[in-house]
Amino acid sequence: MEISRSAPTQAKAVVPPESGPPNLRQTPVEPPAPQNKGKVRLGDRLFSGASRGSGILLLVIMAAIAAFLTYRAVGAIADDHGNFLTTKEWNANATPPVFGIAVLATGTVISAVIAMVIAVPIAVGVALFISHYAPRKLAQPLAYLVDLLAAVPSIVYGLWGALFLVPHLQGTTQWLDSFFAWTYVFDASQPEVTPRSLFTVGILLAIMILPIVTNVSREVFLQVPRMHEEAALALGATRWEVIRISVLPFGRSGVISASMLGLGRALGETMAVATVLSPSAILSLHILDPGGGTIAQNIASGFGEASPFGRDALIASGLVLFVITLVVNGAARLIIARRKEYSGANA
Amino acid sequence: MAKRIDVSGLSAYYGSAKAIEDISMTVEPRSVTAFIGPSGCGKSTFLRTLNRMHEVIPNAHVEGKVMLDDENLYASGVDPVAVRRTVGMVFQRPNPFPTMSIYDNVAAGLKLNGMRRKGDLDTLVEKSLKGANLWNEVKDRLNKPGAGLSGGQQQRLCIARAIAVEPQVLLMDEPCSALDPISTLAIEDLIGELKERFTIVIVTHNMQQAARVSDRTAFFNLAAVGQPGRLIEIDETERIFSNPSVQATEDYISGRFG
Numbered sequence: 001m002e003i004s005r006s007a008p009t010q011a012k013a014v015v016p017p018e019s020g021p022p023n024l025r026q027t028p029v030e031p032p033a034p035q036n037k038g039k040v041r042l043g044d045r046l047f048s049g050a051s052r053g054s055g056i057l058l059l060v061i062m063a064a065i066a067a068f069l070t071y072r073a074v075g076a077i078a079d080d081h082g083n084f085l086t087t088k089e090w091n092a093n094a095t096p097p098v099f100g101i102a103v104l105a106t107g108t109v110i111s112a113v114i115a116m117v118i119a120v121p122i123a124v125g126v127a128l129f130i131s132h133y134a135p136r137k138l139a140q141p142l143a144y145l146v147d148l149l150a151a152v153p154s155i156v157y158g159l160w161g162a163l164f165l166v167p168h169l170q171g172t173t174q175w176l177d178s179f180f181a182w183t184y185v186f187d188a189s190q191p192e193v194t195p196r197s198l199f200t201v202g203i204l205l206a207i208m209i210l211p212i213v214t215n216v217s218r219e220v221f222l223q224v225p226r227m228h229e230e231a232a233l234a235l236g237a238t239r240w241e242v243i244r245i246s247v248l249p250f251g252r253s254g255v256i257s258a259s260m261l262g263l264g265r266a267l268g269e270t271m272a273v274a275t276v277l278s279p280s281a282i283l284s285l286h287i288l289d290p291g292g293g294t295i296a297q298n299i300a301s302g303f304g305e306a307s308p309f310g311r312d313a314l315i316a317s318g319l320v321l322f323v324i325t326l327v328v329n330g331a332a333r334l335i336i337a338r339r340k341e342y343s344g345a346n347a
Numbered sequence: 348m349a350k351r352i353d354v355s356g357l358s359a360y361y362g363s364a365k366a367i368e369d370i371s372m373t374v375e376p377r378s379v380t381a382f383i384g385p386s387g388c389g390k391s392t393f394l395r396t397l398n399r400m401h402e403v404i405p406n407a408h409v410e411g412k413v414m415l416d417d418e419n420l421y422a423s424g425v426d427p428v429a430v431r432r433t434v435g436m437v438f439q440r441p442n443p444f445p446t447m448s449i450y451d452n453v454a455a456g457l458k459l460n461g462m463r464r465k466g467d468l469d470t471l472v473e474k475s476l477k478g479a480n481l482w483n484e485v486k487d488r489l490n491k492p493g494a495g496l497s498g499g500q501q502q503r504l505c506i507a508r509a510i511a512v513e514p515q516v517l518l519m520d521e522p523c524s525a526l527d528p529i530s531t532l533a534i535e536d537l538i539g540e541l542k543e544r545f546t547i548v549i550v551t552h553n554m555q556q557a558a559r560v561s562d563r564t565a566f567f568n569l570a571a572v573g574q575p576g577r578l579i580e581i582d583e584t585e586r587i588f589s590n591p592s593v594q595a596t597e598d599y600i601s602g603r604f605g
């Protein structure tokens with residue numbers, strides 16, 4: 001660990017004394033390979049050229065998209081007659097246009113948080129069951145089934161959510177309200193109304209991201225080296241203790257990555273949310289109350305009838321979603337990197 | 348804290364394939380017993396039957412009896428987890444828990460046994476690391492990851508982890524095969540010290556090592572490829588290396604085959 005960390009610094013420290021141009025310093029390192037020089041070099045050059053070319057092309061395309069979106073978005077925000085960050089309603093097609101992302105961004109984050117809180121523990125549990133508890137005969141079909149679930153199109157989930165989940169969550173909503181109203185978030189102002197709420201959306205999103213998080217976690221858990229598990233077993237660890245000592249710590253960063261994949265889907269989900277939620281411009285942390293909205297849902301339901309300016313405004317909201325995703329991913333990366341020296345990677 | 352192992356009529360299977368057949372032997376307490384024999388003859392398999400680690404491999408099972416003093420490890424109702432707490436194991440490749448610090452690695456087994464008090468843990472961690480001749484090298488970095496040590500240090504860390512729980516028996520499967528001569532010597536010295544307290548069984552491919560560290564030596568062999576391995580003979584190490592009773596043992600030791 002320490003060696004590998006200090007190695008680059010040492011390499012740099014060597015540079016000043018030699019003080020030649022970089023290509024000069026590299027010359028003596030070049031291995032002499034006279035016979036097959038031509039052949040290898042050509043293939044190498046073709047490959048590195050192709051990969052570098054496609055890399056650059058990708059970057060250029062991305063930069064062009066970003067520039068285009070930012071240009072349109074900045075124009076829209078400049079003409080916003082409300083404050084883009086704090087305005088609750090979204091009236092981008094009105095004259096004068098007044099719109100903001102306060103409700104949408106909050107709703108996006110809230111529904112994604114609900115989805116993660118529900119989905120990640122269940123996914124980890126199911127993944128552990130498939131990878132470490134279930135007999136092989138059961139594990140295979142189960143894993144296959146979860147794979148299938150991951151492939152169901154989101155509109156199907158949306159319709160199921162609207163037709164089945166929403167009416168069936170009425171009881172749960174009322175129950176949560178009567179017992180947990182003191183928590184504030186579970187305080188419903190109209191518990192008798194059909195729960196087309198952020199809470200319902202969160203549950204639907206949880207169900208939608210469960211398969212992908214489960215599958216990736218399962219893959220990670222299966223990668224745990226046999227010798228780490230045997231180390232725990234030989235100390236007299238029970239199956240659960242093996243999981244706690246060897247499997248979970250090893251799979252931690254993988255589970256975080258899996259969760260990020262799921263979170264990405266939850267943040268960006270359009271159709272399913274739009275089908276279930278009854279949007280409104282109410283900013284509230286009472287997650288059982290109908291109303292609110294998410295950025296992706298707002299784009300999905302507003303894009304069709306939006307004026308050209310309204311579209312630019314929606315693009316601006318899309319950029320905000322992009323920033324949210326970026327921040328969350330960055331945070332996850334920080335968490336993974338923080339204890340990197342303890343990760344299984346250097347074993 | 349050392350017990351006699353008495354094995355009788357033991358066979359071990361991987362699925363339907365028999366890996367070792369009808370092994371009977373006695374391992375004396377407070378002594379070092381070495382297992383030697385050609386690759387694939389079932390030394391590791393046999394070793395792993397002594398702490399019921401064999402059965403963690405899917406479809407693997409064992410027939411026969413292993414008595415630890417007067418308790419049959421394979422009697423119905425015996426919890427394999429409890430067996431592994433009394434019979435410790437050190438593997439061929441050092442396998443410290445990569446996500447744990449040096450301290451936590453040694454404390455892992457103690458915590459599994461329910462020890463929670465920081466003071467007790469500190470004492471035993473220090474004692475075990477001293478017992479494994481590692482204390483002086485790591486006492487200033489107990490909170491650094493165990494995976495950051497050298498291979499030899501990692502192996503001694505694994506030994507410290509295994510002896511921290513004061514097992515009755517310590518099984519070692521080629522503990523030095525991944526180590527340099529100096530670390531090997533360090534571990535051989537350590538084995539010499541540990542046998543005062545534990546019953547030790549060590550698998551090794553190194554004849555000199557078997558001769559140096561062990562009191563008794565068991566020679567395993569297989570009749571042909573695909574046949575199960577068998578115990579050929581077990582005797583005082585001196586006797587095995589000077590005047591074994593079976594010709595095959597002498598051939599193997601003098602390097603005429605295997």
Ligand SMILES: Nc1ncnc2c1ncn2[C@@H]1O[C@H](COP(=O)(O)OP(=O)(O)OP(=O)(O)O)[C@@H](O)[C@H]1O
Binds near residue numbers: 366386389390391404
């Ligand atoms: N996990 C396993 N599944 C199936 N067969 C196995 C497994 N492990 C070992 N075997 C087989 O059992 C036999 C004995 O193997 P074992 O590892 O015990 O030999 P060994 O004497 O320890 O050899 P080495 O000296 O190379 O370590 C071999 O034929 C091997 O192929």
Ligand SMILES: [Mg+2]
Binds near residue numbers: 390391520
């Ligand atoms: Mg072996």
